[in-house]
Amino acid sequence: MASALHVLAALAAVLLLALAGRTFARWLRQPEVVGEVTVGLLIGPLVLALSDRELFDALLPPAVFDVLKLVGQTGLVLYLVGLAHKLRLGADGPSKRTLSALVGGAFALPLVTGLALVGIIMLTDDQGARGDASLPALLLMVAVAMSITAVPVLSRILSDRGMSDTVEGRFSLASAVAMDGLGWIMLTLAIGLGAGSLAALGESGVALLVGGGCALLLRLALRTGTARRLCVRLPKTSAIAVGAAAMGIAHLTEHLGMTAIVGAAMAGLAITGDTMAVWAGPVAAVSRAGRALTPVFFVVTGVTVLIGTFSAASWVLVASTLALGCAGKLVGGYFGARLGGMSPGSAYRVGALMNTRGLTELIVLEAGHRAGILSSELVLALIVMALATTAMTGPLLSLVDRVERRRGVLPADPAASRPMATESSIP
Numbered sequence: 001m002a003s004a005l006h007v008l009a010a011l012a013a014v015l016l017l018a019l020a021g022r023t024f025a026r027w028l029r030q031p032e033v034v035g036e037v038t039v040g041l042l043i044g045p046l047v048l049a050l051s052d053r054e055l056f057d058a059l060l061p062p063a064v065f066d067v068l069k070l071v072g073q074t075g076l077v078l079y080l081v082g083l084a085h086k087l088r089l090g091a092d093g094p095s096k097r098t099l100s101a102l103v104g105g106a107f108a109l110p111l112v113t114g115l116a117l118v119g120i121i122m123l124t125d126d127q128g129a130r131g132d133a134s135l136p137a138l139l140l141m142v143a144v145a146m147s148i149t150a151v152p153v154l155s156r157i158l159s160d161r162g163m164s165d166t167v168e169g170r171f172s173l174a175s176a177v178a179m180d181g182l183g184w185i186m187l188t189l190a191i192g193l194g195a196g197s198l199a200a201l202g203e204s205g206v207a208l209l210v211g212g213g214c215a216l217l218l219r220l221a222l223r224t225g226t227a228r229r230l231c232v233r234l235p236k237t238s239a240i241a242v243g244a245a246a247m248g249i250a251h252l253t254e255h256l257g258m259t260a261i262v263g264a265a266m267a268g269l270a271i272t273g274d275t276m277a278v279w280a281g282p283v284a285a286v287s288r289a290g291r292a293l294t295p296v297f298f299v300v301t302g303v304t305v306l307i308g309t310f311s312a313a314s315w316v317l318v319a320s321t322l323a324l325g326c327a328g329k330l331v332g333g334y335f336g337a338r339l340g341g342m343s344p345g346s347a348y349r350v351g352a353l354m355n356t357r358g359l360t361e362l363i364v365l366e367a368g369h370r371a372g373i374l375s376s377e378l379v380l381a382l383i384v385m386a387l388a389t390t391a392m393t394g395p396l397l398s399l400v401d402r403v404e405r406r407r408g409v410l411p412a413d414p415a416a417s418r419p420m421a422t423e424s425s426i427p
Helices: 002-027 032-050 053-059 062-086 096-123 135-147 151-160 167-193 198-222 225-233 235-255 260-270 274-306 315-339 344-354 358-370 376-406
Strands: none
Touching: 002 032, 002 062, 002 274, 032 053, 032 151, 032 274, 032 358, 032 376, 062 235, 062 260, 062 274, 062 358, 096 135, 096 167, 096 315, 096 344, 135 167, 135 315, 135 358, 151 167, 151 344, 151 358, 151 376, 167 198, 167 260, 167 315, 167 344, 167 358, 198 225, 198 235, 198 260, 198 274, 225 235, 225 274, 235 260, 235 274, 260 358, 274 358, 274 376, 315 344, 315 376, 344 376, 358 376
């Protein structure tokens, strides 16, 4: 009984801290997820720094922490169902030429900067950051981590700034969807390479086949007339069924040697297409439930990854990661947009939007860390980069607007001057 009360108290404290983080982020005119993630990641190391290990273990004993890990993992899996579901939606409208150029610039250059970051780690002989993973797996995982653009956070920023129907907003979101889809494929390959042997790689392949087969069965089941009628009549029950199925696929893939994140993504991808539109409501409900629990994931990540790494991580590594992360997305996004025919101002905005990483980045880092590919020191550097680049998005967009207003390019309301993207508005 005491343990159950302790777990409930810990969950309540985490959710209250998340609320405080969101409130503080709004006060700073930042996306709420920035405050939520920052508070969640830092609270564990901060409590330990201000107290001692004995008091920390009394506040968060191993039994309670294990429950929090399970809750955080559950929240992450459920949230990913909705995130993966959206990766197959809404990429219609923007011209293929501009979209291809933007994806090429904003995805290819960050991949190169990821390789450059691994090169810096090797040249500086930073064994803590290097870890024990094979070099191919490390190269691919870091490249993926540097190339991610967070679709959920980007969508929120576009909505908050009234940019959802602008040229820059529609192309940025469509490009982010395409890039994250490519990123998930590469992430799966990196985890397979990180297995370290042909036998282990074969086990990962089996896990993918089994997980993919279960996802296909889920898709076929949800397309039946009985399931569709159940969805319409009992949406809450349908949401519970979808969540349970996604949890089953996720844990099965993890049991077979892959991360549960990949299984959750496959479940979300299975519930897509015109014939599955009726399931959009239950999937959204599942995703909202998972999103409500993700603050627990941030706290668990902070305790398991960040405690002990602040002093161990090299500031050269942190600074290099941040510089390369900004360069890859800002420069790659800008030149990709210019190559696609956008004006310089629009290209600057697209580069700033592509630099948004947020929660999706943390999910990728969690997968890489759990697979033993990313060391704690490297995860810390990439977390700093993810939070900093996400926080930079709003100020950079405001800076571009101010510069263009001074030049007379924009009126007082910049969003009003940027029309909705169409095939004819972009060459």
